[in-house]
């Protein structure tokens with residue numbers, strides 16, 4: 682943030698230069714489902730950071746008055762940042778959660794939920810709590826796309842060895858079987874699995890039954 686400000690650059694342009702353009706990933710794992718939506722659409726993003734995914738998602742959403750992008754994060758600093766960053770955008774609603782819940786009061790109201798770079802840090806208990814909330818918030822047939830680090834991939838092992846000293850306290854590594862079991866026990870079916878080349882991330886796409 683400080684470096685972006687010093688360079689008078691938008692913080693998300695700055696981060697994208699380091700981490701890559703979110704559109705390349707969104708085109709593979711999220712936009713195909715978003716593009717199928719017709720009329721008013723409600724999308725939620727969990728673990729938003731500075732909003733570099735949100736700003737691409739909102740551009741792709743239709744302009745119906747009822748269309749909403751709900752941004753959920755457990756950091757009040759992030760929520761305040763997002764309220765200011767997206768102050769001109771009437772369809773974006775940043776909301777604080779407690780880490781385990783979704784602050785969405787109407788069950789079955791959300792069409793699609795997206796998360797990037799957040800489940801890669803979560804333990805299984807927290808993941809299960811969020812899956813139950815995602816299931817509650819989504820419409821039947823609704824879609825949830827997220828990334829995790831699949832310990833059965835070479836990319837995950839490379840990541841573990843590279844970052845254990847510096848970030849060992851931060852990242853979590855799970856198997857795809859564990860993820861699929863958690864989601865299916867709550868009421869989801871797996872629709873797609875995408876490994877991004879040279880990336881630690883595997884994206885899973887689940888549909889609420």
Ligand SMILES: C[S@@+](CC[C@H](N)C(=O)[O-])C[C@H]1O[C@@H](n2cnc3c(N)ncnc32)[C@H](O)[C@@H]1O
Nearest residue numbers: 728729730753754755756759780781797798799
């Ligand atoms: C590594 S950052 C990724 C931010 C953004 N998705 C990106 O890729 O630039 C993780 C974000 O998730 C948020 N976060 C972590 N755990 C969370 C949870 N259980 N519920 C909501 N937000 C969470 C953090 O506050 C942070 O904004």
